[in-house]
Amino acid sequence: MSKAERQRSARERLAEQRRREEQRHRRLRALLVGAGAVAVIAVVVAAVVLVQTRGGDEGPVATAPVSRQADGSVVMAKPGVTAPVLEIYEDFQCPACQEFEEATGRTVKELAAEGKVKVVYRPFSLFRSSNEPTRGNSLRALNASLCAPADKWLAYHDKLFAEQGPETAKGFENADLVKWAAEVGITGDAFAQCVEGTRKQQQIDQVNATADRAGVQSTPWVTLDGRKLDQNATFTADGLREAVENADKT
CATH class of the missing domain: 1.20.5 (Single alpha-helices involved in coiled-coils or other helix-helix interfaces)
Structure with a gap:
């Protein structure tokens, strides 16, 4: 080679x-x-x-008795429990409120059922000065929640947040609000007429004025005995439970 x-x-x-x-x-x-x-x-x-x-x-989570107040708020508390008081200002069209419900809504119910807190739900319309469709979405959902009977209110409250759509698209239409109510046991012409006729406008004005007087600037606005809770207590179950259980120490 x-x-x-x-x-x-x-x-x-x-x-x-x-x-x-x-x-x-x-x-x-x-x-x-x-x-x-x-x-x-x-x-x-x-x-x-x-x-x-x-x-x-x-x-499912057990809940304390729920009652509707004349001012449009809804109280959830065991008999005799008057303190501490957890107030929740929320708008059904508010994405952060939906996050709050997902993160700590169950804990709120548990604490009330355990007799550790009196919960006052104060739904109102944060977006009443916003452009459409956000403004209309907020007002229709609020009106429907005010039409709901006390014994079904909490289930309807949760359903509204579960069905919340984007702020930029028309949502919470009356037909849907009536349909979702039926899914949680709210039926009958009286409810449908209340929703479709925006029958709760006077209470809408009332709850909005209450939020304004309280200085609410955003939602969710969660206070414990009048003191606004921080992000940890608002958006974490452990943080909220700790705040409530230590309320008498602050």
Whole structure:
């Protein structure tokens, strides 16, 4: 074999070796990526199962008696419980209020059912000076909540937040408000006529004036014995429980 042939053969062997090494590298990368994807999928599935399990374990929450007040507010408290007082100013079209309900709404109910707090819900229209459709959404939902009977009010309150749509699109239309009410047990012509005729305008003006006098500037506006709670107490279950249980120490 000539020198040229030997050199060519060496180059060919080197090229073949490199080709095989590259194939091995590609297979290894594929295996690693595949294993990583499986691991990620496993983590995601585990997280979803955990969340679903926790949600399923919670189940329905017991509630203290609910009563409607002449000023348009709704009180939830066990008989004889008068303090501390947790006041919740909220607008059904407010996204942050929806977040509050998702984060601590259950804890509010639990604390009232345990006799640890008197809860006063004060829904009003924060967006009455806003442009449409936000303003109309807020007012229609508020009116419907004022039409709801006390024994179904809490369920309807939760339903309204669950059905909340974006501020930039028309929502809380009267037909939907009546339909959602039926889903929580509020039926009959009287409720439908109250919703469709905006029969609670006088109370709407009243609850809005109450919020103005209280200096409410945003929602949710949550106070404990008149003191506005911070973000931790408002948006975390542990923070809210700690604030209520230590209310007599402040």
